[in-house]
Amino acid sequence: MKISPASRTAKIISNLQVQGAASIACAALRALSDTIHSSKAADPNHLLNECFAARKILESARETEPFLTNSLEYALEGSYPPVNIKALRNSLLSRIAFILESYKRDHKYIADIVSRKVPRNGIIFTHCHSSTVVAGLVKAWRNGIRFTVHNTEARPLYQGRKTATDLSNAGIPVIHWVDSAVMDAMHHADLALFGCDAIYTNGVANKVGTRLFCHAGRRTGTPSYICTHSLKFDTRSLQGRTPIEEREPDEIWAKAPNGVRVMNPAFDILEPEYIDGIISEQGVLSHSAMIDQIRRAHPWLFKQRRR
Secondary structure (H helix, E strand, C coil), X not given: CCCCHHXXXXXXXXXXXXXXXXXXXXXXXXXXXXXXHXXXXXXXXXXXXXXXXXXXXXXXXXCCCXXXXXXXXXXHCCCCCCCCHHHHHHHHHHHHHHHHHHHHHHHHHHHHHHHHHXXXXXXXXXXXXXXXXXHHHHXXXXXXXXXXXXXXXXXXXXXXXXXXXXXXXXXXXXXXECHHHHHHHHCCCCEEEECCCEXXXXXXXXECCHHHHHHHHHHHCCCEEEECCHHHECHHHHHCCCCCCECCHHHCCCCCCCCCCCCCECEEEECHHHCCEEEECCEEECHHHHHHHHHHHCHHHHCCCCC
């Protein structure tokens, strides 16, 4: 039985073979493009139904990833009313190609802003793995700014090791810390940079531990910046829903004793008052200004979703 592009991509996303919100979103967009290319639909509505079905499959792979959901909606937004099958096919494929290219430009732009925040001879703290943070630090280093990075391991999957490896490969000195040594890791740090999995109306969600580290940063006088794309805004938070993924307990303790309940949240929510700025393709903004700018930049996000 032939596996559809959407099902194949959903499987590798759910198995964590693709990690990072941006990488997941781009993989989903490419799967939607493959769906359109392989479609035998003879009329526009049939093709749209196939696209909506593919979107549903892809979204089910990571239901807490708003960048994935928003990217697929962005690709399908504007596909009404369908004129004819050829025009619709070309329109959708062109739109997906445009979005993928714009994400590349946005990534470079955000990395450039991040690089200009890095102080000479400073200490930068970061947690887990963010391709945006890594890109910004590497750009700063290549621009001649010298600094040291303190990063945490990010248990239980140790994504911090990827950050440490990527930075070390770029020639950047890294001191790798256990998560619980945050007060020592942030001591004397000049700047803390974090990625972001979701922007909520009441804060931002990122790898669990981010909230603790930003609270610690306030104690140590370390400013904390979130580095993200504005399309990570989760519209469910408009209704007060801020979903946090709970991962398998076996990641923490495969054979825990009877009576021991293991909690393994993937993210936590950082309050706006602990965010010194959100760096995105929209510039550097406060949390409240970011929400306002998202409304202006992406009004379609706030419309009723189609199918």
